[in-house]
Amino acid sequence: MNKTSKPSLSAGAWLWLLLCAAVLAYLPTLLTERAFLGMPLSNTQLLNLGLSQINLMLISMLGALSLNYLTGCAGLISIGHAAFFATGAMAAAVFDTQLGWPFPLVLLAAALAGALAGTLAGLPSLRVRGLYFVLSTLAVHYVVTYVFLEYQFKYFDVVGIPYATPRLGDWELNTPVRWYALLLPLVVLVYWGLKASLKSREGRAMLAMRDHELAATSVGVDVRILRLKAFALSSAIASVAGALFAYYLSNVTSEAFNILFAIQFIAMIIIGGMGSLSGSLVGAAIWLLLPSIIGGLSPQSSESNEFLGKLLVEHRAQLVQLIFSILVIVFLIFAPGGVAGLATSLKNAWQAWRAKP
């Protein structure tokens, strides 16, 4: 299967990569001019999407990647990942809104704060396993959001914490296209970084730890240190994502990081596929883009069907939640591998079909 020599990409893979790069590079133009090669497109044809949704999707992708690294690859379940987003947002508030540090330094500080918070939150993993550890992450979630709430009310007010428009030198991040230009390379970087780290010695030790802790220990893996490291890395990424999220929204309250916020990342990696980094990208994309697609349906369906139209207009938020939770349940029961698992089995079926004489 995988040789230790450097894997070289085939011509087909290069073609795919180029095609993806071309699509991603053209996407901002397509969505801002709302026209494809000079041909104007209607909102419905563009699936009711805008670039700001794409940007939020990219930020969520960072969160989903970090959670999938922790849960899918290291086998540590966390239902408190919103806490690390909150840590990042808090770090950004302290170092930028209050102290006025430059943007790159603030992101670095957010990463460090996230790593620290993650190490602390991972400490119970030295003592408890499985379900008990899940509960400790839940408790950490409540503790961090309470600290955020107290901080917000001490230095700011009910309206929330304001964030200045970030700038890199003279380059101000004031348009969606500029955000896209910052976020897309960042997501690609984090994706390749995590992928490479899984191929390293420690990454493989981590996968061994997930699959069989005792076996991993018996071949000399120190699972305690490894757990804390995985937790620190994952929460550092989530914390940077949280800082970016806060900057992007330019105003954040403690309610933004409630338990539902944490749960949505779990839903993303379940839909995308547990343990598959590319799956978490797909899961985040589905999670963030589906609501606006459902919203785009409302004008048409209100003409055709009165009941459905009323449902879409009056209870859109609830309808989106209902659809998502049912989607998650269906995936859990019928496709536990998520989209990535479905893709693998499709690929296998296709190869088996081709191999037939």
Place this chain on the structure above:
Amino acid sequence: MFEQVFFSGLALGSIYGLVALGFAVIFKATDVFNFAQGMFVVCGAYFAVTAISILQLPFPLAILFIIGAAALLGVLIHMVLIQPLSGRPMLSVIMLTIALSIALRAFIEIVFGPQGRSLATPMPTGVLMLGEVRISYLHLTAALVSWVCMAGFGLFFRFTSVGLLMRACADNHEAVVVSGVNVNTMNRLAWGIGSTLAAVGGVFLGQLQIASTELEGIGLLALPAVVIGGMQSIPGAIIGGLLVGIIEQMAATYISPKSSDIVIYVLLLLILMVRPWGLFGQRELGRV
């Protein structure tokens, strides 16, 4: 002052204990850590709204309706959702119950509207004075009914043959299968009991406040209650519930109302660090 806070904490704690007991019954029988337990509480409150305000059933019939609907809900959830997932990793099952609670919440908000409904039952209202301490009749009824339910189920598990089988199922799954007991029936029964107990708690909470989906947060306090008491222990769940109720009221009065939840969760974190098997649970031993 102190007695006042203590007694209202005790009354609320009895309701938490009831919800936590339902949670523990489900957990012991099927090993499912049910995050939808908070939503079962909300369902109970809305079953009561349906029976009393919408269908305008007489009160005894309404009670039957609430209990029947809640038990049916639990049994259906086990049949349709939990059973297909048996043997899957823990996160799948946890996430299923979380997704279920989101779906139930969305469904309730679509059917009844996102605003809460007031719930009025013919249970006695008013205040009883015991020296300096004011106790509302509603709190008193809630506590009494909770205690009767808890005692009833304690006796049921201890002295009936079905209760014995359920305890056997929780103890040693394989041995029970070999003896020819239908484990699925027992598990369904456990889910029915668990959701009914939560629903009874929901009826009281719905009347003490109003029936709304916000009751879920209160219902979810059963989770720390169960862990503090010890997850494998039925009496532990009840005592954990009482403790959580009293501590919550104390924290709300003496520290600040905002801090009441956080004190509970910090306590949970401490218990997990020091004594993960809870106050009354048994230490789990791993086998290599």
